[in-house]
Amino acid sequence: MKALRKFCLYALSLLAFGQGRAQNEPKHLYVFKDRNYLCLRAVDLSDAAVLDSSQLVATYRYSYQKELWNPLRWSETEVVLQIGARWSKCFPAVLRQIDEQLTRTGDGSAGGRGVFSPRIGTVYENLAKHRLSSEHRYPFSDRLIRYDEPADTTVWRVGGEAVEVLGYACIPATATFRGREWTIWFAPDLPAAANLWLFRGVPGLILRAETAQFRFECTAIRPSREAILQLKANGRKLSRERWRSLERHYHEEPYRAFNNNDENAFFEDRFRLNGDNWTIEYNPIELE
Structure with a gap:
């Protein structure tokens, strides 16, 4: 700081x-x-829509290799998963922090922007319709970019030695997902209507996930009633392909x-x- x-x-x-x-x-x-860390602007939450109230909240340590040429240099941030009866939301905690600060102060210069590497966006899921909506903030801009897609079930290869995460026995599974070979560990004792990030298709909450350059590790799980907020859109919807081209x-x-x-x-x-x-x-x- x-x-x-x-x-x-x-x-x-x-x-x-x-x-x-x-x-x-x-x-x-x-x-x-560091020129690789871009500026994402905060959003006033006063106009946000309340989609649902969470029943379960899980917090993850999200780590990623900062540079391809240096496998020893990693960055990390916190990711929050809110699961309600009708909606879920997975998002970087830093976005909520800067949004809440801006909403409290009303001053964009006091907590109006967050400087970090935006490797992951916000993911909403409409649990009844099995539809995902991904949301990204365009750097240095007020634009919110969203695109929708079905909450497709990934075919996972289940097997291997179980590990314990936060006291829960977790079963490993692997799959190629969005071009990367992922290994996940899920807890059958924690059945969940939604799951971490875009991962779907296993009968339990994912508490750990990793690929060569990205990792998620659950650090806390708690019953909690929090408002699941969706920001007011101020930009046009794009396809996922168009967003990836912009990125x-x-x-x-x-x-x-x-x-x-x-x-x-x-x-x-x-x-x-x-x-x-x-x-x-x-x-x-x-x-x-």
Whole structure:
């Protein structure tokens, strides 16, 4: 947090300096400690729809290999799974944190944005209709991008030595899912109407999941009544294929994707990023 405050203060100083300059100076300045960590804006929850109330909440440690060339360097964040009678929601906890802070303060500059690598979005499931809706925040923008798809059942190969997670005996299973070979461990003693992320098709809550460069590990399970909120849409619906094309584009050409007709300027520490020196390694959790 100290490093983030330092960069925010530096950005404000640049902004103050720019206000006294020519009209063609950028309106928004973004300063990163690491150019691979993008800015996702918070959303005011006052207009969010209450889809359901949770009955069970599971929290996971979500880890991913930060760089393909360095298998020892990993990043992690927290993912929350809310399961209700009619809806479920799986999302990075940092998004709820910045949204709640913005909603409390009403000030976009005080908790109005989160800086992290958006390797995973928010997934809603309509349990009656067996439909999934994935939601992504376009970096440096107020756009919310959603696409729908059926909650297809994956065919898992069950077998292997059981492990214990949080006191529950978990059975392993493997499958190729969205282009990656995943191993999961599910708890038959925890039957659930929904499950972690996009995984479906096993008779129990998944408490651990891993592939070569991504891992989920459940750290807590509790009965809890929490509002399952869906953010108010402010962007058009896209297909999953169109979103993945946009995602690749902003990794391969981030300056072109985000500079918004030169309204935005980007710095890594004090080094200005542009179309010639800025790319972001593209290593999505879904390969196909």
